[in-house]
Amino acid sequence: MEAAAALPEDKYFQENPKPVYLDSLIEQTRAFLNTHDKDEKIVLVTSGGTSVPLESNTVRFIDNFSAGTRGASSAEQFLFKGYRVIFLHREFSLQPFNRHFIRTKNLNFLDYFNAEGQIDEKYLDDIKSMKSMAEKYKDALLMLPFTTVNDYLWSLRSIAKLLNNNNAMFYLAAAVSDFYVPYGKLPEHKIQSRSEFQDKSEGKVNKSGQLILDLDPVPKFLRKLVQNWANKSMIVSFKLETDEDLLITKAKQALKNYNHQLVIGNILSTRHKEVVVLSEEEESEHWIKISDETLKNHSIEEFIIEDITKRHEKWMSNDN
Ligand code: PMT
Numbered sequence: 001m002e003a004a005a006a007l008p009e010d011k012y013f014q015e016n017p018k019p020v021y022l023d024s025l026i027e028q029t030r031a032f033l034n035t036h037d038k039d040e041k042i043v044l045v046t047s048g049g050t051s052v053p054l055e056s057n058t059v060r061f062i063d064n065f066s067a068g069t070r071g072a073s074s075a076e077q078f079l080f081k082g083y084r085v086i087f088l089h090r091e092f093s094l095q096p097f098n099r100h101f102i103r104t105k106n107l108n109f110l111d112y113f114n115a116e117g118q119i120d121e122k123y124l125d126d127i128k129s130m131k132s133m134a135e136k137y138k139d140a141l142l143m144l145p146f147t148t149v150n151d152y153l154w155s156l157r158s159i160a161k162l163l164n165n166n167n168a169m170f171y172l173a174a175a176v177s178d179f180y181v182p183y184g185k186l187p188e189h190k191i192q193s194r195s196e197f198q199d200k201s202e203g204k205v206n207k208s209g210q211l212i213l214d215l216d217p218v219p220k221f222l223r224k225l226v227q228n229w230a231n232k233s234m235i236v237s238f239k240l241e242t243d244e245d246l247l248i249t250k251a252k253q254a255l256k257n258y259n260h261q262l263v264i265g266n267i268l269s270t271r272h273k274e275v276v277v278l279s280e281e282e283e284s285e286h287w288i289k290i291s292d293e294t295l296k297n298h299s300i301e302e303f304i305i306e307d308i309t310k311r312h313e314k315w316m317s318n319d320n
Pocket of ligand 1: 065066067068069071172174175176177178219220222223237238239240241268271
Protein backbone atom coordinates (compact mmCIF):
# COMPACT_ATOMS: atom_id res chain seq x y z
CA MET A 1 0.00 0.00 0.00
CA GLU A 2 1.29 3.46 -0.92
CA ALA A 3 2.04 5.84 1.95
CA ALA A 4 -0.45 8.72 2.11
CA ALA A 5 0.99 11.99 0.77
CA ALA A 6 1.76 14.53 3.52
CA LEU A 7 -0.84 17.28 3.82
CA PRO A 8 0.31 20.79 2.78
CA GLU A 9 -0.18 21.90 6.43
CA ASP A 10 2.25 19.19 7.62
CA LYS A 11 4.73 19.72 4.79
CA TYR A 12 4.82 23.39 5.69
CA PHE A 13 6.48 22.65 9.05
CA GLN A 14 8.96 20.25 7.45
CA GLU A 15 10.04 22.82 4.88
CA ASN A 16 9.97 26.08 6.85
CA PRO A 17 12.23 26.19 9.93
CA LYS A 18 10.90 27.21 13.32
CA PRO A 19 11.71 30.71 14.61
CA VAL A 20 14.78 30.82 16.85
CA TYR A 21 12.75 31.96 19.86
CA LEU A 22 10.10 29.21 19.62
CA ASP A 23 11.45 27.14 22.54
CA SER A 24 11.36 30.22 24.74
CA LEU A 25 7.77 30.99 23.65
CA ILE A 26 6.78 27.42 24.56
CA GLU A 27 8.45 27.76 27.97
CA GLN A 28 6.69 31.07 28.67
CA THR A 29 3.35 29.58 27.67
CA ARG A 30 3.92 26.50 29.85
CA ALA A 31 4.86 28.68 32.82
CA PHE A 32 1.76 30.85 32.29
CA LEU A 33 -0.50 27.80 32.10
CA ASN A 34 1.10 26.27 35.18
CA THR A 35 0.17 29.27 37.28
CA HIS A 36 -3.50 28.93 36.53
CA ASP A 37 -6.19 26.65 37.76
CA LYS A 38 -7.15 24.03 35.15
CA ASP A 39 -10.82 25.10 35.34
CA GLU A 40 -10.17 28.78 34.68
CA LYS A 41 -11.39 30.18 31.39
CA ILE A 42 -8.61 31.04 29.02
CA VAL A 43 -8.46 32.54 25.55
CA LEU A 44 -5.82 32.82 22.88
CA VAL A 45 -6.35 36.13 21.09
CA THR A 46 -4.39 36.58 17.86
CA SER A 47 -3.99 40.12 16.65
CA GLY A 48 -2.33 42.24 13.96
CA GLY A 49 -1.13 41.32 10.50
CA THR A 50 1.50 38.77 9.50
CA SER A 51 4.31 39.78 7.14
CA VAL A 52 5.95 37.83 4.33
CA PRO A 53 9.70 38.42 3.85
CA LEU A 54 11.01 38.56 0.29
CA GLU A 55 14.64 38.02 1.35
CA SER A 56 16.29 35.96 4.13
CA ASN A 57 18.18 39.02 5.34
CA THR A 58 14.95 40.94 5.10
CA VAL A 59 14.82 44.42 3.64
CA ARG A 60 11.57 44.02 1.69
CA PHE A 61 8.41 42.30 2.81
CA ILE A 62 4.69 42.09 2.02
CA ASP A 63 2.35 42.99 4.84
CA ASN A 64 -1.21 42.20 5.82
CA PHE A 65 -3.42 45.01 6.97
CA SER A 66 -4.44 45.12 10.65
CA ALA A 67 -3.78 47.80 13.25
CA GLY A 68 -4.50 45.33 16.05
CA THR A 69 -7.49 47.26 17.43
CA ARG A 70 -9.85 44.28 17.27
CA GLY A 71 -7.43 41.98 19.07
CA ALA A 72 -6.21 44.46 21.71
CA SER A 73 -9.67 45.75 22.55
CA SER A 74 -11.08 42.20 22.68
CA ALA A 75 -8.25 41.11 24.99
CA GLU A 76 -9.25 43.86 27.45
CA GLN A 77 -12.86 42.70 27.38
CA PHE A 78 -11.89 39.06 27.96
CA LEU A 79 -9.81 40.13 30.98
CA PHE A 80 -12.80 42.09 32.38
CA LYS A 81 -14.87 38.89 32.00
CA GLY A 82 -12.39 36.93 34.13
CA TYR A 83 -10.50 35.18 31.34
CA ARG A 84 -6.79 34.67 31.27
CA VAL A 85 -5.49 35.88 27.94
CA ILE A 86 -2.60 34.79 25.74
CA PHE A 87 -2.12 37.69 23.36
CA LEU A 88 -0.28 36.54 20.23
CA HIS A 89 0.27 39.79 18.40
CA ARG A 90 2.26 41.44 15.66
CA GLU A 91 5.19 43.18 17.29
CA PHE A 92 4.51 46.95 17.59
CA SER A 93 0.80 46.60 16.79
CA LEU A 94 -1.75 47.86 19.33
CA GLN A 95 -1.69 46.31 22.79
CA PRO A 96 -4.32 46.08 25.55
CA PHE A 97 -4.54 49.24 27.71
CA ASN A 98 -1.59 50.93 25.95
CA ARG A 99 -3.66 51.15 22.77
CA HIS A 100 -5.69 54.04 24.23
CA PHE A 101 -2.67 56.31 23.95
CA ILE A 102 -1.45 55.27 20.53
CA ARG A 103 -2.87 56.28 17.16
CA THR A 104 -6.45 56.74 18.33
CA LYS A 105 -6.09 60.28 19.57
CA ASN A 106 -3.68 61.59 16.95
CA LEU A 107 -1.21 62.34 19.67
CA ASN A 108 2.51 61.68 19.73
CA PHE A 109 4.30 60.39 22.81
CA LEU A 110 5.71 63.78 23.79
CA ASP A 111 2.28 65.43 23.54
CA TYR A 112 1.35 63.73 26.82
CA PHE A 113 3.92 65.82 28.70
CA ASN A 114 4.18 69.49 29.52
CA ALA A 115 7.32 71.57 29.09
CA GLU A 116 8.51 70.47 32.55
CA GLY A 117 8.35 66.83 31.50
CA GLN A 118 5.33 66.08 33.70
CA ILE A 119 2.18 64.40 32.43
CA ASP A 120 -0.19 67.04 31.09
CA GLU A 121 -3.18 67.46 33.46
CA LYS A 122 -5.72 66.73 30.76
CA TYR A 123 -4.41 63.19 30.19
CA LEU A 124 -3.69 62.33 33.82
CA ASP A 125 -6.98 60.63 34.71
CA ASP A 126 -6.98 58.45 31.59
CA ILE A 127 -3.38 57.43 32.14
CA LYS A 128 -3.97 56.62 35.81
CA SER A 129 -7.04 54.58 35.04
CA MET A 130 -5.37 52.53 32.27
CA LYS A 131 -2.22 52.08 34.32
CA SER A 132 -4.20 50.68 37.23
CA MET A 133 -6.05 48.28 34.93
CA ALA A 134 -2.81 47.14 33.28
CA GLU A 135 -1.39 46.45 36.77
CA LYS A 136 -4.53 44.69 37.93
CA TYR A 137 -4.55 42.27 35.01
CA LYS A 138 -0.83 41.85 34.41
CA ASP A 139 -0.65 38.30 35.78
CA ALA A 140 -3.64 37.25 33.69
CA LEU A 141 -2.10 38.42 30.42
CA LEU A 142 0.72 36.79 28.48
CA MET A 143 2.11 38.88 25.65
CA LEU A 144 3.73 36.94 22.80
CA PRO A 145 4.88 38.79 19.66
CA PHE A 146 5.29 37.58 16.07
CA THR A 147 6.42 39.30 12.88
CA THR A 148 6.23 36.93 9.91
CA VAL A 149 3.57 34.46 8.86
CA ASN A 150 6.10 31.72 9.66
CA ASP A 151 6.52 33.01 13.24
CA TYR A 152 2.74 33.12 13.56
CA LEU A 153 2.07 29.60 12.30
CA TRP A 154 4.75 27.92 14.40
CA SER A 155 3.57 29.87 17.46
CA LEU A 156 -0.11 29.09 16.85
CA ARG A 157 0.60 25.38 16.52
CA SER A 158 2.79 25.26 19.65
CA ILE A 159 0.38 27.23 21.82
CA ALA A 160 -2.65 25.30 20.55
CA LYS A 161 -1.11 21.97 21.51
CA LEU A 162 -0.47 23.24 25.05
CA LEU A 163 -3.84 24.92 25.42
CA ASN A 164 -6.15 22.31 23.89
CA ASN A 165 -8.87 22.12 26.53
CA ASN A 166 -12.62 22.43 26.93
CA ASN A 167 -12.34 25.75 28.82
CA ALA A 168 -10.02 27.31 26.23
CA MET A 169 -11.16 29.53 23.40
CA PHE A 170 -9.27 30.48 20.25
CA TYR A 171 -10.19 33.95 19.01
CA LEU A 172 -8.38 34.41 15.71
CA ALA A 173 -8.49 38.11 14.88
CA ALA A 174 -5.02 38.30 13.27
CA ALA A 175 -4.90 38.99 9.54
CA VAL A 176 -2.98 36.03 8.16
CA SER A 177 -1.13 36.07 4.83
CA ASP A 178 -2.54 33.89 2.09
CA PHE A 179 0.66 33.88 -0.02
CA TYR A 180 4.33 33.58 0.92
CA VAL A 181 7.81 32.74 -0.34
CA PRO A 182 8.79 29.31 1.02
CA TYR A 183 12.08 29.15 2.90
CA GLY A 184 13.75 27.12 0.11
CA LYS A 185 13.01 29.83 -2.47
CA LEU A 186 14.03 32.90 -0.45
CA PRO A 187 17.03 34.81 -1.85
CA GLU A 188 19.64 35.18 0.90
CA HIS A 189 20.46 38.84 0.29
CA LYS A 190 18.63 42.02 -0.68
CA ILE A 191 17.22 41.74 -4.20
CA GLN A 192 19.25 44.01 -6.48
CA SER A 193 17.63 46.44 -8.90
CA ARG A 194 20.75 47.33 -10.95
CA SER A 195 21.48 44.96 -13.81
CA GLU A 196 25.20 44.48 -13.01
CA PHE A 197 24.30 42.92 -9.64
CA GLN A 198 21.24 40.99 -10.72
CA ASP A 199 22.84 37.56 -10.81
CA LYS A 200 22.86 37.97 -7.01
CA SER A 201 19.06 38.32 -7.07
CA GLU A 202 18.52 34.70 -8.07
CA GLY A 203 16.38 35.51 -11.10
CA LYS A 204 13.86 37.68 -9.25
CA VAL A 205 14.36 40.67 -11.59
CA ASN A 206 13.82 40.21 -15.34
CA LYS A 207 15.65 41.88 -18.24
CA SER A 208 13.25 44.86 -18.19
CA GLY A 209 14.08 45.48 -14.53
CA GLN A 210 10.72 44.19 -13.26
CA LEU A 211 10.62 42.37 -9.96
CA ILE A 212 8.92 39.01 -10.46
CA LEU A 213 7.24 37.65 -7.35
CA ASP A 214 6.42 33.99 -7.30
CA LEU A 215 4.35 33.35 -4.19
CA ASP A 216 3.08 30.00 -2.96
CA PRO A 217 -0.28 29.70 -1.21
CA VAL A 218 -0.04 29.49 2.58
CA PRO A 219 -1.86 26.26 3.52
CA LYS A 220 -5.10 26.86 5.41
CA PHE A 221 -4.28 26.06 9.00
CA LEU A 222 -7.73 26.47 10.38
CA ARG A 223 -8.63 22.90 9.46
CA LYS A 224 -5.60 21.51 11.27
CA LEU A 225 -6.37 23.67 14.30
CA VAL A 226 -9.97 22.49 14.47
CA GLN A 227 -9.31 18.81 13.78
CA ASN A 228 -6.03 18.24 15.63
CA TRP A 229 -4.17 20.94 17.50
CA ALA A 230 -7.15 22.35 19.41
CA ASN A 231 -9.91 19.81 18.86
CA LYS A 232 -11.27 20.16 22.42
CA SER A 233 -11.54 23.95 22.35
CA MET A 234 -14.04 26.45 21.02
CA ILE A 235 -12.73 28.18 17.90
CA VAL A 236 -13.80 31.60 16.69
CA SER A 237 -12.36 32.78 13.39
CA PHE A 238 -12.77 36.10 11.60
CA LYS A 239 -13.59 36.61 7.96
CA LEU A 240 -12.47 39.86 6.40
CA GLU A 241 -13.88 41.05 3.09
CA THR A 242 -14.02 44.36 1.27
CA ASP A 243 -16.98 43.41 -0.93
CA GLU A 244 -20.28 43.32 1.04
CA ASP A 245 -21.87 40.98 -1.47
CA LEU A 246 -19.34 38.27 -0.65
CA LEU A 247 -19.22 38.48 3.15
CA ILE A 248 -22.03 36.15 4.17
CA THR A 249 -21.29 33.57 1.49
CA LYS A 250 -17.59 33.46 2.39
CA ALA A 251 -18.25 33.38 6.13
CA LYS A 252 -20.73 30.49 5.73
CA GLN A 253 -18.26 28.71 3.50
CA ALA A 254 -15.55 29.02 6.19
CA LEU A 255 -17.90 27.58 8.81
CA LYS A 256 -18.76 24.66 6.55
CA ASN A 257 -15.20 24.00 5.35
CA TYR A 258 -13.48 24.08 8.71
CA ASN A 259 -16.33 22.80 10.82
CA HIS A 260 -15.62 25.03 13.82
CA GLN A 261 -17.97 26.90 16.16
CA LEU A 262 -18.11 30.55 15.08
CA VAL A 263 -17.16 32.86 12.25
CA ILE A 264 -17.30 36.60 12.75
CA GLY A 265 -17.56 38.43 9.45
CA ASN A 266 -16.52 42.02 8.94
CA ILE A 267 -16.09 44.50 6.12
CA LEU A 268 -12.85 46.46 6.21
CA SER A 269 -14.45 49.91 6.05
CA THR A 270 -17.12 49.27 8.73
CA ARG A 271 -15.28 46.81 10.98
CA HIS A 272 -15.44 49.03 14.07
CA LYS A 273 -19.21 49.56 13.77
CA GLU A 274 -20.66 46.26 12.65
CA VAL A 275 -19.90 42.56 12.49
CA VAL A 276 -21.95 39.48 11.71
CA VAL A 277 -21.75 36.34 13.84
CA LEU A 278 -22.43 33.00 12.21
CA SER A 279 -22.51 29.83 14.24
CA GLU A 280 -22.62 26.11 13.59
CA GLU A 281 -25.80 25.94 15.70
CA GLU A 282 -27.99 28.68 14.21
CA GLU A 283 -29.05 29.16 10.62
CA SER A 284 -29.59 32.88 10.99
CA GLU A 285 -27.07 35.70 10.80
CA HIS A 286 -26.61 37.61 14.04
CA TRP A 287 -25.55 41.21 13.41
CA ILE A 288 -23.91 43.36 16.07
CA LYS A 289 -24.08 47.03 15.12
CA ILE A 290 -23.28 50.17 17.07
CA SER A 291 -24.11 53.77 16.22
CA ASP A 292 -21.59 56.61 15.87
CA GLU A 293 -23.00 58.00 19.12
CA THR A 294 -22.33 54.74 21.02
CA LEU A 295 -18.89 54.52 19.45
CA LYS A 296 -17.87 57.74 21.22
CA ASN A 297 -17.79 55.96 24.60
CA HIS A 298 -17.78 52.28 23.73
CA SER A 299 -16.09 49.83 21.42
CA ILE A 300 -17.85 47.18 19.37
CA GLU A 301 -15.62 44.59 21.08
CA GLU A 302 -17.60 45.14 24.33
CA PHE A 303 -20.67 43.81 22.53
CA ILE A 304 -18.84 41.10 20.62
CA ILE A 305 -17.20 39.67 23.76
CA GLU A 306 -20.49 39.87 25.70
CA ASP A 307 -22.05 37.69 23.00
CA ILE A 308 -19.12 35.30 22.50
CA THR A 309 -18.50 34.63 26.18
CA LYS A 310 -22.17 33.63 26.64
CA ARG A 311 -21.76 31.16 23.81
CA HIS A 312 -18.56 29.92 25.40
CA GLU A 313 -20.35 29.29 28.74
CA LYS A 314 -22.88 27.20 26.86
CA TRP A 315 -20.14 25.37 24.98
CA MET A 316 -18.32 24.52 28.22
CA SER A 317 -21.48 23.34 29.95
CA ASN A 318 -22.23 21.02 27.00
CA ASP A 319 -18.90 19.39 27.84
CA ASN A 320 -17.71 19.14 24.25
O1 PMT B 1 -6.80 45.01 13.66
P1 PMT B 1 -7.92 45.85 13.10
O2 PMT B 1 -7.40 47.00 12.27
O3 PMT B 1 -8.90 46.25 14.17
O4 PMT B 1 -8.70 44.92 12.05
C1 PMT B 1 -9.32 43.76 12.49
C2 PMT B 1 -9.44 42.69 11.34
C3 PMT B 1 -10.27 43.28 10.22
C4 PMT B 1 -8.03 42.35 10.82
C5 PMT B 1 -10.11 41.44 11.99
O5 PMT B 1 -11.40 41.78 12.45
C6 PMT B 1 -10.21 40.28 10.97
O6 PMT B 1 -11.13 40.20 10.18
N1 PMT B 1 -9.22 39.34 11.02
C7 PMT B 1 -9.14 38.18 10.11
C8 PMT B 1 -8.49 38.59 8.82
C9 PMT B 1 -8.22 37.41 7.92
O7 PMT B 1 -7.13 36.86 7.90
O8 PMT B 1 -9.23 37.04 7.21
P2 PMT B 1 -9.20 35.95 6.03
O9 PMT B 1 -10.49 36.01 5.41
O10 PMT B 1 -8.00 36.16 5.16
O11 PMT B 1 -8.96 34.57 6.81
C10 PMT B 1 -10.03 33.93 7.43
C11 PMT B 1 -9.54 32.93 8.46
O12 PMT B 1 -8.69 31.93 7.85
C12 PMT B 1 -8.74 33.60 9.58
O13 PMT B 1 -9.30 33.22 10.81
C13 PMT B 1 -7.35 33.03 9.47
O14 PMT B 1 -6.80 32.73 10.77
C14 PMT B 1 -7.54 31.76 8.65
N2 PMT B 1 -6.41 31.55 7.74
C15 PMT B 1 -6.02 32.54 6.92
C16 PMT B 1 -4.95 32.35 6.08
C17 PMT B 1 -4.30 31.08 6.12
N3 PMT B 1 -3.29 30.82 5.34
N4 PMT B 1 -4.73 30.10 6.94
C18 PMT B 1 -5.77 30.33 7.76
O15 PMT B 1 -6.16 29.41 8.49
